[in-house]
Amino acid sequence: MFHELEMPGRAPCDSSPGYVRYVVREPYFREYLIRLKSAGLRGLSVGEALAGTDSSMPGVVITFDDGCETDYLAAAPAIQAVGFRGTFYVVSGFVGKPGYIGRGQLRSLNEAGFEIGSHSMSHPYLTELDPGRLKEEVSNSKDQLEQMIGRRVDHFSCPGGRWNRTVLEACREAQYASVATSQIGTNSPETACFRLRRVVVGRSLPAATLDAWSRGQSLFWPRARQVARDALKSWAGNRTYERLRSAVLNR
Ligand SMILES: [Zn+2]
Structure with missing residues (x-):
């Protein structure tokens, strides 16, 4: 699980320390991808991983939350360069705002083979919402993103990693096929599609730790x-x- 990438001459969307600790420098991201590729992993989207078409080689799913413009400018080209795919969970209400991905960029990302998922409409903690607002955040973001890209949006990730049974039920009702949480761990065919685990990659992650994580260790x-x-x-x-x-x- 990644968020924004740091590019030269570009300020991050938020400068608070709590945000910046998840902003990974672009060259580090490229190096991480090369290491995952060298470890013999296939780089999949969430949809491809769930379809499980080829289990002969282990896979890794690169996901990005929030929908920052660096998804399009830096992450996608780096992922393409190693022949991986990935999933971008976008906040529908952030599209087109300064620092975030634009509508045209989002469409191009999807047309280039990347999967677009929803990360809500306005990025609230879903566990704190009343049933009406929760439904809006989960369903309207899906509708809005589908209109923007002209394709189905099947996957959801929870803002701030906050989720509970009510949130998962709302996602099921909105016809999502999966929900990614921020619960740390790897996934297997036995993992519930509505509680996919992830491992957050922060700014200062040593490459050797990533190597261990990619083997499901440490x-x-x-x-x-x-x-x-x-x-x-x-x-x-x-x-x-x-x-x-x-x-x-x-x-
Ligand atoms: Zn987020």
Whole structure:
């Protein structure tokens, strides 16, 4: 799971430390891809992975959340260069805003063989919404993106990694085929399509760690940290958690 990429002479969409720690430098991203390719992995989209057409070689799914313009400018060309595919989860309401992908770019991305998924309409924590707003965020974003690209949008990823059973049910009702969470881990044919696991790649990830992750190794401590964070979030509530997090990151 990636977010925005850093390109020379280009400011990220958000300069807060909590955001920038997930902004990966473009040359690092290119190197990560080369290493995944050298490890013998196939680079798939979410739809291709779920279809499971060729299980003779393990696969990796590169996903990007939010729909930043660097998806089109930097990520897609790098993914194409190694012969991979991938999935871009886009916030429909951000399309065309400064720093985010434009409508024409989104269409080109899809026409070039990349899969477009939804990442909601306005990027709220879905677990905090009333049923009406939740339905809007999940269904309207799908409709809007489908109109923009002229094709079906079948896959959803949860903003801020926040999800619960009500959120998953809303996605099912909106006719999505899968939901990606931010729960750390690898996926197998036994993984529920509505709780796909991912591994977030942050700005300072050592390449050797990525190599281990691509073999499904060294995920114990990231997972343990996530369990601790989730416990803190549910104890403190989302807002208090965010305040604590930015206080720690700004130090
Ligand atoms: Zn997001």
